[in-house]
């Protein structure tokens with residue numbers, strides 16, 4: 586109440602000084618005035634004194650005795666359709682969420698054609714670059730200039746003893762050697778935002794090694810995509826347990842390198858996206874794959890192509 590009185594007083598003071606031309610220095614201090622000044626006249630006007638016409642009624646919490654003419658209609662209670670609150674209407678008006686697809690092209694770095702054709706695909710397509718390959722650095726740099734995401738395609742031991750190439754990670758390595766090799770691979774491909782496994786049907790089933798991978802991912806704030814080259818892979822699970830952002834591959838686009846087979850896999854990708862909300866495809870820089878994607882991604886799709894980072898779990 587005292588605060589209110591001071592405010593009202595200040596307002597009348599301003600008015601008074603305007604009317605009388607008084608100087609600010611002539612006026613009492615606010616503290617003094619609050620103690621001495623009589624309660625302002627306007628403040629003392631009570632709502633009861635105001636006319637009781639509804640359209641002129643003062644703002645008050647007191648219940649007003651409305652004349653019959655202005656009686657509010659009683660709310661109608663019926664079994665009719667329930668009215669939906671307005672804030673729900675906007676949600677209902679929204680279209681259902683569009684399914685999302687992401688595409689990663691593995692094994693980039695061995696040849697110029699593969700690099701150039703994948704760099705010509707839409708910018709949402711992510712390149713997974715093999716370390717220490719002839720075009721690794723160039724592909725990484727060009728993608729970076731395009732603001733396209735790249736990841737390290739980390740070569741991991743497989744069950745068929747297929748050659749891994751440079752920078753390979755093997756289960757025979759001890760923790761120190763393993764981590765050092767992975768760090769060197771990452772250093773070899775600048776600007777990467779994550780990693781996935783090249784091959785790895787053996788290594789991704791080894792919890793210890795996957796824990797070491799996730800140590801490095803966490804150390805560098807990178808995500809890890811499980812290419813899922815073995816049904817027994819623990820990479821995704823280990824990443825989740827360790828708080829590393831992750832995702833698993835849903836579809837390989839080009840295990841069979843014909844336009845028809847790639848198209849069939851692309852349709853599977855779309856079907857999975859419609860079923861689960863999103864789906865991830867992995868392809869390779871084969872001429873058949875890049876030609877197919879160049880054509881297909883320029884057409885209207887029933888799902889939205891997004892960057893893989895959008896789908897991370």
Ligand SMILES: [Zn+2]
Nearest residue numbers: 691692783784
């Ligand atoms: Zn690969």
